Amino acid sequence: MPPVTTPESVERLSRPQQVAEAIKSWVMANGWGPGHRLPSELDLIGRFGMAKGTIREAIRILEAQGLVKSRTGPGGGVFVHQVSEARATALLGNYFYFQHLTIDDIYQIREALEPELAANLAGQLSETQLAALEDVMTCYSEPARTPEEEREQHIASLRFHALLAEMSGNPLLRFLIRFTANMLADITVSRRLYSQPNRELWSSGLDYQARLVAALRAGDGEAARAILTDHMQNAHRLMKLQETVLTQRFLPEGQII
Numbered sequence: 001m002p003p004v005t006t007p008e009s010v011e012r013l014s015r016p017q018q019v020a021e022a023i024k025s026w027v028m029a030n031g032w033g034p035g036h037r038l039p040s041e042l043d044l045i046g047r048f049g050m051a052k053g054t055i056r057e058a059i060r061i062l063e064a065q066g067l068v069k070s071r072t073g074p075g076g077g078v079f080v081h082q083v084s085e086a087r088a089t090a091l092l093g094n095y096f097y098f099q100h101l102t103i104d105d106i107y108q109i110r111e112a113l114e115p116e117l118a119a120n121l122a123g124q125l126s127e128t129q130l131a132a133l134e135d136v137m138t139c140y141s142e143p144a145r146t147p148e149e150e151r152e153q154h155i156a157s158l159r160f161h162a163l164l165a166e167m168s169g170n171p172l173l174r175f176l177i178r179f180t181a182n183m184l185a186d187i188t189v190s191r192r193l194y195s196q197p198n199r200e201l202w203s204s205g206l207d208y209q210a211r212l213v214a215a216l217r218a219g220d221g222e223a224a225r226a227i228l229t230d231h232m233q234n235a236h237r238l239m240k241l242q243e244t245v246l247t248q249r250f251l252p253e254g255q256i257i
Contacts, residue, residue, distance in 0.1 A: 016057035019048050023058060024067065027080055034082040038068065066091075089179055096183065103243055106184045107236035113177055114161065115228040117168055118212060123219025129167055133213050136160045140206065144197050151194035157205055158185050193242050201238045205231070 013021065023038075038044070044055045059078055062068040069081040137160065140153035158181045165177035188194055208231035215223040 015050065016054050016061060019050055019054055019058035020061040020065075022048060023062060032080050034080055036080045038078045038080070040077070085175065085178070088175070089182060092179060093183065093186070101183060101187065103184075103187070103236065103239050106180060106187065107232060107239070109176070109180050110161075110184075111229065111232040111236065113173065113180075114164075114232060115225045117165060117173060117177060118216065118228040119221040119225035121164070121167060122216050122221035122224045125167060125216055130213055130217055133160060133163060133209075133216075136163060137206065137209055137213075140202065143199055143202050147195045147197065150197045151189065153202065154188055154194050155185050157209070158182075160209055191243065193239065196242070198238060198242055201235065201242070204234055204238070208234070 023044075027036075027038075039047070041052065041055055044050075045052060048055065050058075059068060059070070063070060066083040066087050067081060068078050070076070070078050136156060139156035139159075144150040144153050162178045162181045165174045165181070168174045168177075208227055212224060212227045212231070215227055
């Protein structure tokens, strides 16, 4: 669904941007989906009453947004294109690149969304889906012996939550939780929060996840919500502590914060 625009906001857009927005609205109004071929350039010129250069620039804008894709050769043209989750994640991640997200920022979202996701999925997952969650847990069934193993295990444990989100029928909830997990993985790696193995974070996380799978299998939504709430709050506390310890560890001698 295209963003809502007001007359004032449209006036601030360049002419090619206005045409790009008009094409998006036109596509939605016609119910066209991925793979549908747009009319020819000449038809677009006639429909929107714009010069060839303006139409071409509007198409380039839509291509940059990932909403259309051009193909050359026989059967070529401009086609409606679906933005992949990977591309959407990368673009949104670029937005947050200079926002300096904190552990608190990440867990405020996780604590609000993930327990409700778990409660909604209780009793709804197949044995194959539950087995897939348990299979991820085997990646960190033993404590890490090196910082590199700690890093890999932490990323794998976040994959458990991303996979759980993937099982949701709500595409917005699925994307938000998976995106947040990706951002936490990026923070963990970029700030080297794995460089000092944390046995409590590992053991408690594994226990919470095992109990969560059991609640999901039993169809106990209230238990699933409570377990994941405790899990998020405990992980938040331990990750904050990990960040504080490592920050103090790498401060120059004599520096006071």
